[in-house]
Amino acid sequence: MALIVQKYGGTSVANTERIKNVAARVARHRENGDRIVVVVSAMSGVTDGLIKMARDLMPIPTEREMDMLLATGEQTTIALAAMALHSLGVPAISLTGAQAGIVTDGVHTKAKILNITPKQVHAMLDGGHVVIVAGFQGQTSEGHITTLGRGGSDLTAIALTAALKADLCQIYTDVDGVYTADPRVIPNAVKLDEIAYDEMLELAGAGAKVMQLRSVEFAKKFGVIFEVRSSLNDNPGTIVKEETRSMEDVVIRGVSLDKNQAKLTVVGVPDRPGVAAGIFKALAGAAINVDMIVQNVSHGAAKPVTDVSFTVDKADLLKAQKVIQGLKPEIGYRELLTNESIGKLSIVGVGMRSHSGIAARLFETLAGQEINIDMISTSEIKVSVVIDLAKAEAAARAVHAAFLE
């Protein structure tokens, strides 16, 4: 008799029909004799509706009250999910994040889980209930309602799995699992049976949208094995876990393509200590997230100068431009170039650690397609290149074929 934590996202509970489907799935699992904790998100669209009302009242709603407001979304779903199970004759009970014992810090709208005391969850499970917990939310030790920010419901499921010492955590979503690449771009992409935390982290960081980084980081930290699988069918999904020796036999786990980045190049920056720090401190101060950074060796003899390139989310490009232009008097660079027509192509795999020549093979593959490389950045288990957006999908297909087919 296993204890399973199942998490269903907003599209899986978007309306009462889909909630009935979720209930039917939970009921089937329960017939196997398993004890089940269900974590649900707000019905898709509900959170946006609440945010819209809040913005009607003030452009930047106060964060404590935003949490009070948004927490109603998941509370609605847990009650409806419990009713759907009751209508199937399954004993079930709903708990808010606070009732489930999820204690967070006081950073409203992006709180961190401090600890979980799942006394109520245990008691309800012992009473034979399916326990339905509101994802995305908790309360401070003073009793204020908090929310966990983006990907918060995944985090709730994984943290509960750790706190309950559950046997399995299943993250139900609208895809079959984690793929070697985005199947919409690369028809030959295949679903992975398993993937290491670090690979999942690098893929998420490289723009693959399956899960937020923080949930995977939390799972890694606490050794929570979880499965990403579809709520639309019964196919087995992808198991995410600590890397095993056998995983290293696979050189590359996946290819990801991020078309949502823009590149800025600050040309002719004086090559003296503190200049790069000045640039990126200013960007951080404007809350702009910088992804890749490349700086090459300096040129010029008397007054050595260098070029600094970096990428940001396209949405942040204008803001980043303004920040850098504002630094011109202080730094004295020559010019600022920007390019929105780029794609970031990454290959990820823990096998890279034990296999050499991976980067070379990547560059060779791209050269074979007459694709010029703009920027290169590497980590222990990832190589990323920035290339022309127009050629990015063809490049991804060629790289997928070279490494994964």
Add this chain to the structure above:
Amino acid sequence: MALIVQKYGGTSVANTERIKNVAARVARHRENGDRIVVVVSAMSGVTDGLIKMARDLMPIPTEREMDMLLATGEQTTIALAAMALHSLGVPAISLTGAQAGIVTDGVHTKAKILNITPKQVHAMLDGGHVVIVAGFQGQTSEGHITTLGRGGSDLTAIALTAALKADLCQIYTDVDGVYTADPRVIPNAVKLDEIAYDEMLELAGAGAKVMQLRSVEFAKKFGVIFEVRSSLNDNPGTIVKEETRSMEDVVIRGVSLDKNQAKLTVVGVPDRPGVAAGIFKALAGAAINVDMIVQNVSHGAAKPVTDVSFTVDKADLLKAQKVIQGLKPEIGYRELLTNESIGKLSIVGVGMRSHSGIAARLFETLAGQEINIDMISTSEIKVSVVIDLAKAEAAARAVHAAFLE
């Protein structure tokens, strides 16, 4: 510096525009230097939407989960109301019923308040905040969310007033206060400056829809003086309080007309002990609320029989008919008559206690209008008659003119 509890109902907070109006009103009060606790209902329509979703899942939703679901309605309003105050620069903080320390019994969907420990409310008030409390809800001592049933938000406001020892409780609604009669029926009706709890109770019981009985009963029990007033203007409302000697000078406080009742007469009931009890026990068992009951002396010599008449809500008429028909073999009455075309006209006033001849004057007024009286029922401060529905409004106008103009 007074401490005021203000309650705003669903129509007063129906959308973000109206919530802004409520915030502006609260802000003005605060400028007077008063400390303010605001109790709000769910935005009108929200509760119905939630109930509809629940019924999609099961015809009779489980009550604990219904409370979990419905409590989100008020939680949404408190967060939005706090934001609306913030946008005016007023410090405000929202509290759910549970956070405000409202502890109830475990009778879900119609819980009773057991006690209130408003520690948080006091702390927030001391911190200079307007405190916004979700009406209609509380939690059990085990931490389950409960709701208080119909009129629950009024009850929250009145109970909080008692627990906080507040100076004043204002119930904001869409009418200017309590009238001598329904102004839509009787154009000469005037707003009362004050009314005694008992009068308010009898008027509510007689079909005047200003407030639920239980809130008035609670106010009476704990001596909470409250004012019913409009959220649409600044007119003073009606003060509801313990009766004073001066109130007795007014013979009749108001006239009410209830057109929502139906009459049943069981003809030829054997006049022996336990028969009436059998009838009303059966009706109670079917959860049918009986209002007026009239039984006259028996007739017939050998086997004395009598006629029993009573009124029920029109919506319950068919159900009541079935119950009585089912009793025929057991009781052996002659026939069952029903009449939906009735109106119940009542006059209410604590002054009746010290003035004689009130009932006679009522009957005389009706006789002057050629109106036949079907049933009569009296209490210490109320006289009710059942009359033909077609003549009911004219009768109400004549009675209002005779007693109140």
